[in-house]
Amino acid sequence: MARSSLALSLVTLGLLASVNAHAQASAEPQAGASPASSDFTLGANVSLASQYRYRGLMQSNNKPAIQGGFDLKHASGFYIGNWNSSISWLSDADPDVSSSVEMDFYAGYTRNIWGDLSVDVGVLHYYYPGSYPSGFTKPDTTEGYLGLSYGPVSFKYSHSFTNLFGVPDSRNSQYYDLSGSFPTGVWGLALNAHVGYQKVRNLEDGSYTDWSVALKKEWEGGYTATLAYVDTNADRNVYTSAKGKYLGRSAAVLMLSKAF
Numbered sequence: 001m002a003r004s005s006l007a008l009s010l011v012t013l014g015l016l017a018s019v020n021a022h023a024q025a026s027a028e029p030q031a032g033a034s035p036a037s038s039d040f041t042l043g044a045n046v047s048l049a050s051q052y053r054y055r056g057l058m059q060s061n062n063k064p065a066i067q068g069g070f071d072l073k074h075a076s077g078f079y080i081g082n083w084n085s086s087i088s089w090l091s092d093a094d095p096d097v098s099s100s101v102e103m104d105f106y107a108g109y110t111r112n113i114w115g116d117l118s119v120d121v122g123v124l125h126y127y128y129p130g131s132y133p134s135g136f137t138k139p140d141t142t143e144g145y146l147g148l149s150y151g152p153v154s155f156k157y158s159h160s161f162t163n164l165f166g167v168p169d170s171r172n173s174q175y176y177d178l179s180g181s182f183p184t185g186v187w188g189l190a191l192n193a194h195v196g197y198q199k200v201r202n203l204e205d206g207s208y209t210d211w212s213v214a215l216k217k218e219w220e221g222g223y224t225a226t227l228a229y230v231d232t233n234a235d236r237n238v239y240t241s242a243k244g245k246y247l248g249r250s251a252a253v254l255m256l257s258k259a260f
Contacts, residue, residue: 040073066085143175210234
């Protein structure tokens with residue numbers, strides 16, 4: 001059953017309240033008990049974005065999106081997590097589609113292998129609950145990824161094991177992501193830069209490049225604000241919604257986040 005943005009907000013807030021309660025209970029030792037350490041770390045996050053862009057493409061029809069998730073990490077480097085966002089791109093494409101939520105589930109392993117060089121490998125599944133009309137290719141997608149980071153620069157390769165976001169016969173599509181984060185020395189701001197290339201198999205003129213530049217500011221208590229400029233060279237004939245909006249148009253995106 002599809003879930004509304006309001007429902008996702010309530011679920012996310014409930015999750016965060018549960019996480020906080022658990023964290024407080026774990027942090028307060030019982031009478032007579034000795035302090036215990038754990039190799040597991042649980043974190044959560046919630047964000048409000050002026051709109052949701054993924055790989056440069058519009059996901060929420062230029063409207064705000066509520067987002068949030070959690071991660072469970074082990075000291076060995078293994079991790080699992082879930083992230084969610086309100087969306088509208090599927091119902092924008094076909095009014096008979098009821099899906100309004102993207103739910104991502106992932107698991108992987110990361111470790112430092114030499115000096116500042118780290119590796120990250122894992123699997124990510126994008127799930128879009130809801131009802132779909134007959135003949136509609138389900139958008140659910142599974143990708144494997146391999147990432148390398150060195151200091152402030154990272155590169156990530158993603159490979160789809162299924163159709164890519166509802167494109168028929170698009171298995172084995174690929175995405176290449178080169179990103180960097182650099183301190184500016186001004187007001188504690190960081191400059192984030194990104195360029196990516198989405199290769200879509202068996203979709204004529206479907207492949208494209210996206211890029212973004214952002215300023216990010218973090219405060220104590222896990223608060224973060226990010227202002228980004230996002231753009232693509234996606235083909236208008238391919239990436240224009242049924243409502244006549246070009247999904248790859250340039251945009252400024254503001255995001256406010258809180259980590260727990």
